[in-house]
Amino acid sequence: MRIVSLSGCAVIVMLWFGQASPAFAQTDEIQVYDATIAPTGTFNLTLHNNFTPSGRTAPEFPGGIVPDRSLNGVAEWAYGIAPWFEGGLYFPLYSITRDGSVLYNGLKLRALFVTPDAAKREFFYGVNFEFSFNTPHWDARAHTSEIRGIVGAHLGRFDFIFNPIVDNSWNGFSNLEFVPETRVAMALSERYKVALEEYDDFGTVSHFLPAAKQSHQLFAVVDINTKLAAIEAGVGAGLTSASDHWVIKLILSRDF
Helix, strand or coil: CCCCCHHHHHHHHHHHHCCCCCCCCCCCCCCCCCCCCCCECCEEEEEEEEEEEECCCCCCCCCCCCCCCCEEEEEEEEEEEECCEEEEEEEEEEEECCCCCEEEEEEEEEEEEECCCHHHCCEEEEEEEEEEEECCCCCCCCEEEEEEEEEEEEECCEEEEEECEEEECCCCHHHCEECCEEEEEEECCCCEEEEEEEEEECEECCEECCHHHCEEEEEEEEEEECCCCEEEEEEEEECCCCCCCEEEEEEEEEEC
């Protein structure tokens, strides 16, 4: 089966979901998707952790986690179902707050559809659907979801990747929130890459927030492929007053 109906599938699911409001939760996964999936019949484990040494000192909603000096993370379990399809489970999703509290934040289910062998293609694309079950301190809404498009190109030593994402909390199509991600990377060798990544939150698709209230975070990233695991580490700086000032991320990934 070929991925000839991704765009149609995305439209159908967007119309089905078609309901959202601005996101108020923190982020457990800071990663631009490049359409690479686990080989068919293979399990993959990815550990995401990000720490905010200098961030917002007030929660986004009453009872929420304060971003400043918090550590957020999740174990992402994935399985290659077909050359074009990977299923995933994010569990457990957790936080360690600045007062030392250890909190369980919920779980997520994922379905990722891509062009097969994306890493070997000059042009690649895909679409990812996530369904989240949230605890009250992680998100003001018990159920949310994400629709993530994936478009990119490998041009020589350079990668150009764009993830147009809409966050959805089941509150009307006009309230879908536009939170795109962008990555430009350069291979230094077979083992090392350096990259710039930007993570943005513009507000709802029907009414973007004023520039000062938008969140924009720019990360400097290094990727290292080792025999034990793939490593992605980065430091992000907030570009607006609505963004966390500094965020550090670390991603470890391995196939089994």
